[in-house]
Amino acid sequence: MIEFVLEARSGVAPYMQIIQQVRYAMRLGVLKEGDKLPPVKEVVAKIAINPNTVSKAYRELEYEGLVAARAGLGTFVTRTLGADSLPQYEPLRKNLERWMAEAVEAGLDDESIEALVISTLRSFSEARG
């Protein structure tokens, strides 16, 4: 079962972090269709956060169609992300690899590349609104 981690000063709301971690796990294939999400009580007993936060995150995921709550049994993943959607993004991945080669030639090391990607993504997202 997936275990959540909360980053206190990340600037991202706690419930959002849970949603992101579920989506990320699904993308990586750690969570597959039919897998059970940890019950709210277990989550809050491990990371001390408000149970309403977890409920809110699970509800949001349900609204997005990624999970479904089954009365009395728990919340289960209803889709599988990642593995079968990756082939569509193959051209994007190739582009990215080419860009990375350019970055390495320009003299950037791994850390600098990562920092560049993250900061560009952030400002791009903010500009997009």
Added chain:
Amino acid sequence: MIWLAWRQSRAQVLTVAIVLLAFVIALLVTWGQVADVARDAGLAGCQGGACGAVSRAMFVQVAWVLYYAGTGVLLVLPVLLGTFWGAPMVARELETGTYRFIFSQSVRRDGWLLMKLSIGGGAAALCAGLVSLVLTWWAGPVDRAGGTRIEPLIFTARGLVPIGYAALAFVLGVLIGLVLRRTLVAMAVTLLAVVAVQVGVAVVLPTVLARPVTTISALAPNASFGLSVDHATGEAHVDIDGHVPDGWVLSATAVTSTGVDFHGKADPSCLPSPATPGVTGECLAWVRARHLSQKITYVPESEFWPLQWRGFGVLAVLALGLAGFALWWIRRRLT
């Protein structure tokens, strides 16, 4: 709730109970001795002051110590109970803050206090009662012989009155602790308050609640009396040394044949002069010629048990009154 009240006070109650129980056992063990001595010395059939000397001469060291120890213990017991049981009971909870723990449980404040007062007050009364009644019975022969039971000091340590004092002192301590909210201060104030109450009640009780007896008898020829003369006015006052075999004297005055207290101008022979120190023969003759009587007001020994009941009643009512006030206070405010 009963379990809680017991659990919190069990250390103090057990300590006092064990000490007192040891004392009572000592009394019971020596009873055989006391009974034998009383029988041999003829104390059993003895009444009045005449036996006093006999009783004193006959008692063995151990019994004598127990007699004084017992009276002392009962005199001091209310002070100890009030100061060490009563005062800390609520004051400690208020001072250490544990009242915030217990009063956030589903218990009414006054219910909690009532339980504590009942358990503590009941234990205090029981301890004092057991010691007092055993001591009263044990010291019976000596008291009867000496005729001193009705005097305030012994009276306070016999019969039912110690029970009243113990309960009152305990409740007083609890109330003082509740109001002052600091343990050590409450203990000090309780100590003073209980002593004041004991002294006050012991002195006031016989004068107010007893039915004293007044006798007027002629001044015997060889009776001892004191004569004081006021130099300025020449007024004479006769001080009667009233002594009654089995009773407690409240007042003893010299009265004239009409029953009025005697004052009068002193005979010149009674005025002191450098030549004749002390009382002259002429002065004595002058006094006798006045035909004075001695009027003695005293509380007789037969009043002992009625006065005990009345005294106990007063103390019990006071204790209940203070308890009621404490219950009202805790309902109204804590800090």
Added chain:
Amino acid sequence: MTDALTAESLTKRYGRRTALSDCNLSVPAGHVVGLVGPNGAGKSTLLQLACGLLEPTAGRLEVLGVRPVSGSPRVGFVAQDTPVYPGMTVAEHLRLGAHVNPSWDAGFAERRIAQVGLDPTQKAGKLSGGQRAQLALTVAAAKRPDLLLLDEPLAALDPLARRAFLQGLMELTAEGGVSVVMSSHLVADLERVCDHVIVLAASRVRVAGEVDELIGSHHRLTGPRREPDELGHGWAVVEQSHTDAQSTLMVRSTAPIDDPTWKVARVDLEDVVLAYMSESAPHWVLEGQR
């Protein structure tokens, strides 16, 4: 659902000292409410008023719809420095709870004691601060109250004990049916745990509302130096600081900030709370929208 706590012009004075002054609050049930403020702000006083240990000087206070009375089975209270009876063991404390609370859940209490690793035969005076806090919380929670009031429960705890306490508390709230009001002068712990917050400073309520709503409606603006009255309508300035060239403002606004000369940044709960706790904050009361 009845509010957990309602206060109207609530005032409490000790002689000449005012602990709470004209407080208005409306706290919904079913939430974990953080009561934040500097030391001496009146947090302890408010909690003790809510559990009936103190009486208000003026104004009205209702807890779960009724006037607070001490010894209510529906309200549990853990006081500051978690008082317990030092001479009694852990098991005896539970026995006390069982004897005195009609709604005592003995199974729950024993499970919790075992879960937090307390030795039932250990005297409470010998417990560490964290263990005492867990014991006090267990006793308060085992009577299954509708409202739990906690007065600075984390203050004397080390980080590990704090985490353990919060984990236990959150597990309790996850079971449902209990509202929690928890006071603290440290904000950091509260953001992850509370979904409603009340800021109390200098005996007054500065702001109260749902955490998400407060974070969403407050923004930090940075831009060239200008006076606050030059701003448009719909913004309320909570905090401001200026240098020669730059102005930094914390504003409350439900409308979007259109002015491009301002750089808008997200704030977190600590920023909002600190802004309202500072001296320069305006003295009005804001009620969060539900």
